Amino acid sequence: MATGRNHRPATTRSRGIPEATVARLPLYLRALTALSERSVPTVSSEELASAAGVNSAKLRKDFSYLGSYGTRGVGYDVEYLVYQISRELGLTQDWPVVIVGIGNLGAALANYGGFASRGFRVAALIDADPSLSGKPVAGIGVQHTDELEKVVDDNGVSIGVIATPAGAAQQVCDRLVAAGITSILNFAPTVLSVPEGVDVRKVDLSIELQILAFHEQRKAGEDVPDEEDTAPPAAPPAASVTKRTDSGPDGDLPAVMPA
Amino acid sequence: MATGRNHRPATTRSRGIPEATVARLPLYLRALTALSERSVPTVSSEELASAAGVNSAKLRKDFSYLGSYGTRGVGYDVEYLVYQISRELGLTQDWPVVIVGIGNLGAALANYGGFASRGFRVAALIDADPSLSGKPVAGIGVQHTDELEKVVDDNGVSIGVIATPAGAAQQVCDRLVAAGITSILNFAPTVLSVPEGVDVRKVDLSIELQILAFHEQRKAGEDVPDEEDTAPPAAPPAASVTKRTDSGPDGDLPAVMPA
């Protein structure tokens, strides 16, 4: 998943639908859409859950937050559920999106089919490089950063995607916010600071890989990861290895520094 | 965050470090690396936390799982902490990675600098399209899918990245797993099924946007999202609107179906 989890803590459980449930609704929607295309009329929580990769109790509880849309003994009406979830997610309306930073990633995003298919429409592509201006990417001409405010305003864009290098991200973010955008999907490896009321989700490719590496390391060597090859850089300023030099609660954390 | 949250439930808190903490370590590492480059010797939990976009109590607790690496009254030694976190995440070793599916996204990933900088090395690029074979992307020649098993084996690859269309993802996944890969980063919008012991993380661009749209919709109209424009597709098979037609716990869920 995208690593973006900087969301309003808890109180903001918008209208009582838990954040965790909201995050799963698109998953259900995708599975339901597939069923719909195969003209399957109804589906049980068990079937749908396995298609979406969750367990059925969780799915039923999730749906219970939306209302009672199932029929006991039968299951859920596929078409009806597709409609309800789409509506809940706000996908029955049109969402113009602007993508800033048309490098490799920005171009990939512009070409990504999953956007258009769900009510998202790429309203504009923006890049700071003048030599890109006018060049068509995914059938849309790239516009210069100078046009940013105008583009957002003219198209009523409320969602912005940042695919710039890290260095430019905060600046772009500020301009997007100033132009009136209230939701940002950030692919740049930076922490963005935004005013209250602006939502930011982060997708960080390198972080995902690092998390995988962590688990991979654990799977590979259950032995101590061999401490002598790389010399630890200068010990911390003073004697800071307090307890835990002995075996703590789980006595296998290698006590690296010899105190 | 990438939406990939299909992780081993709870018991698998590898070696006692909570999953949530692991997911934040790369964040801390990035902030620390920046400090290191500016030759800042020490940093307090407060400063580092704000740089990483979390609160300081959380950061201290996270670090406490790794051991006692701070000095009271002073803070944390930047270099030392960089080393400890890197080691914990397994970034002191080399991780060869193979990317399958060299479309727009795959190419973007191959060019992504964040990989190489953290011990990840793109060992090979694989694509099913023969016309791509041999063509260099990011300085590496694309190889045909036929070579997949050989490439994985020869390079000792344990992490695979899937950037193919949804239709091909499961098949590619199966081959990767059969070839010996135990960690997969999946960009294709599909639920992958893998055997026990294989880790999958999912990054789904369209899901992130849908979550943003949900919150955006809530921010925009706190009024009922106007029910008459789109006719709901045929009511569920039978009388299924049970309770909740009246005002439930939070009496503002629009009772869509008139029973």
Place this chain on the structure above:
DNA sequence: ATGCCTTTGTGAACGCGTGCACAAAGATGG
């Protein structure tokens, strides 16, 4: 040394999310 000041490390409380397990609801067949 001694006392003050800063900052860590963590015990404890709380809240969200998950999963179990079952009663209620409805379909279906006789």
Place this chain on the structure above:
DNA sequence: CCATCTTTGTGCACGCGTTCACAAAGGCAT
């Protein structure tokens, strides 16, 4: 109309994650 069988909807308990708040630890000045 009644009995049976399937599947939903949810009450409940449990565990992880977050946050508060404070005691302990160490630096530093005097």
